[in-house]
Amino acid sequence: RKEVEQDPGPFNVPEGATVAFNCTYSNSASQSFFWYRQDCRKEPKLLMSVYSSGNEDGRFTAQLNRASQYISLLIRDSKLSDSATYLCVVIGDYGGSQGNLIFGKGTKLSVKP
């Protein structure tokens, strides 16, 4: 059972392109949603939280659709420095008061000059 599924990569795009990543999750009781980015041989770093109302941070826009159990990340005007693996992360709810991060397999983005 795949709890968090992401678009298969890699995505190879030119600088300046707009690219969208999608993610679906299976547990309807999931509470919180995030996008992390991970550079090669580095730790995951929180990119942004994802809210039902949608949220934007500069060139990045994240959206959550609870009814469809679907999360998206849109990157506008791609930069070379955006090249990384983008991890869709869901905090599960397995009863009790605690959840833990459930990671998708990640989508690799490569931005070319």
Next chain:
Amino acid sequence: DTEVTQTPKHLVMGMTNKKSLKCEQHMGHRAMYWYKQKAKKPPELMFVYSYEKLSINESVPSRFSPECPNSSLLNLHLHALQPEDSALYLCASSQDAGGREFFGPGTRLTVL
């Protein structure tokens, strides 16, 4: 201080060695985590400590032994590891369990 630090950065050990990985945060976070990450795979949760008590053990073999001496420190004791245990070991912390997590840089472990 908004950092999670981990030592050592790299570790090479034999299958009969005993070693420890260390993790520290001074953000006042009450939940700390150990993850294992193999190449081209997402991190896999190993252990969760909440308020210094082990709350989740994701069926990790006993050759991995976590310890939380205080709210800022988290150790992972290693003994009789196998070559397939070679991976990046990531520590993370969050304000409370179930919150967004901040990761340390990881320890890259090689078991010979």
